[in-house]
Amino acid sequence: MYTFLFFHSIVFLSIYLFKEFDDNTSMEESVNFSKQLSEAIQKKTAWYDSEELPAVFEKYKTIQGYLGNFSNVLLRKGLIQKDPYKHEKKVKDIQPIEKSPFLESERTSVVGTRLSDYDNTIEFITTYLKFSVECLTLDRIRKLAAFNSCIPWTSLSGNADPNAKALGEIITTIRSGSDSMTTGMVNDIITHLGKDFAEINSKLKDLSFFQRERYKLDVRQKIVNMPSFDKAKASESIQTANSMIRKAFPAAFGNKPFYTELIEEIVKEDFTPEGAELRQLVLKKISAQSSSANKQVETTASVDLHEILMESFRILSGVAPQFEVVISKLTENKDAIEAEQDNFFRRLAKMIRTMFGLPEKPIQYKVPITESITQTTRMETVNIQDFITDLDKRMRVYSGFSSRKNPAYLKINQLSDMKILEFLSKQLAECQKLLILLTALDTYFKKVSSEMKSVKIRGMKIELSAIKGTLIKTNQQKAEFVSREEEQKHLQMLGVNNG
Secondary structure (H helix, E strand, O other): OHHHHHHHHHHHHHHHHHHHHHHHHHHHHHHHHHHHHHHHHHHHHHHHHHHHHHHHHHHHHHHHHHHHHHHHHHHHOOOOOOOOOHHHOOOOOOOOOOOOOOOHHHHHHHHHHHHHHHHHHHHHHHHHOOOOOOOOOHHHHHHHHHHHOOOOOOOOOOOOOHHHHHHHHHHHHHHOOOOHHHHHHHHHHHHHHHHHHHHHHHHHHHHHHHHHHHHHHHHHHHHHOOOOOOHHHHOOOHHHHHHHHHHHHHHHHOOOOOOHHHHHHHHHHHHOOOHHHHHHHHHHHHHHHHHHHHOHHHHHHHOOHHHHHHHHHHHHOOHHHHHHHHHHHHHHHHHHHHHHHOOHHHHHHHHHHHHOOOOOOOOEEEEEEEOOOOOOEEEEEEEHHHHHHHHHHHHHHHHHHHOOOOHHHHHHHOOOHHHHHHHHHHHHHHHHHHHHHHHHHHHHHHHHHHHOOOOOOOOOHHHHHHHHHHHHHHHHHHHHHHHHHHHHHHHHHOOOOOO
16 A cells, blocks of 8 residues: 555656656747847848848839839820829828729829829838838838739739729830830839839848747747746647737737737747747748848859949939920920010021021020039020030930840940949939039029019929939949949959859
């Protein structure tokens, strides 16, 4: 009898000690996993904030430029109408544009308004959204992904979505026309928009996984790994563990969203037999993502510097449609002033020049130029006819940069990178001078309009702002090439094989 009791006591004591050992081991494994995960997440957060998310921000800025050029082409062709309330609308959150059906007769106005809303949302994203791990929560990532996909740029033709269908028809109209320059530009823009949004969505998908693991780590650190949390009880069943975490959640996180799916993942990883394997998979995936932060040498070695440089010209081509609008406005403003100043003596002088075969007297304007460095103002005489002719030639050349198959693009593409860089720098410098002159002319015309009330002048503020933005983006792309090139030279000096 005593032997039987002694034996049972030994068994129960062994079970108790084994359970205590198992619980302590489980607790130690969980804490160790959280520590490893925390270290991996800290490294990845630093990488996201310093490299990956700034790159996503730049993608959105590039998209904004392409979309501006696209809208301007459609407006110029009369394929959409300008949204009269664009600047009065205030975007407060990221959301897809309206998708409700509309009549064919409403296409130009509805598509114009919806593209305007689309552009306003992108401006909100690039202006007010902070591209950091802390700011880009799971909810914001979901909203960004939904917005990015609201216009399927890679599959506009034959799409049942009202916006995609209308845009597909508009683009078909452009392609069936005889304006090959505009067709090439639009094709290039559509390709870039599809590619850039796809790249952003891919990065957001990776970020979403990362944010899910950050959320789960937070729950572990503030609830599951706390001494007050009964892990033995939580191990009884998935439902029990889920209920225990849900009950403790409000006190630990306040109004933070409770994601049932992620809580269930924690329970499976921490309190089920396959948990150890699942935890290793999480660490492996986070570490694999984090290791990309250490592949800078490989990325630099494999990057195509020539392609980076040539992308500068495709970006620069964005000034062509702006120049075209500016030329139209300059011509109209010149003609309006000339018509107002026309009188008997000017007509007589013109008749005499015609009789004797004398050249037309050039139309010249004296405009104020303000030096940005010294802030001093000087007067410069502009022969407006020669200026418009030069601008027209430049517009035609730059428009050719939008297509890889254009002779102008192919000719530059065959040059050495240093020759291309020199040519690009020259174009940027000349465009900057043109921008200064155009700004001065815009000011001059507005002054004339205020003095001659009957003269109607067309302002160029929107076009000048767009040109400035395109030049900035081109300069940034050029700087990217220079930076990458210097980095490769440095690696070569260190003996790193770039092949």
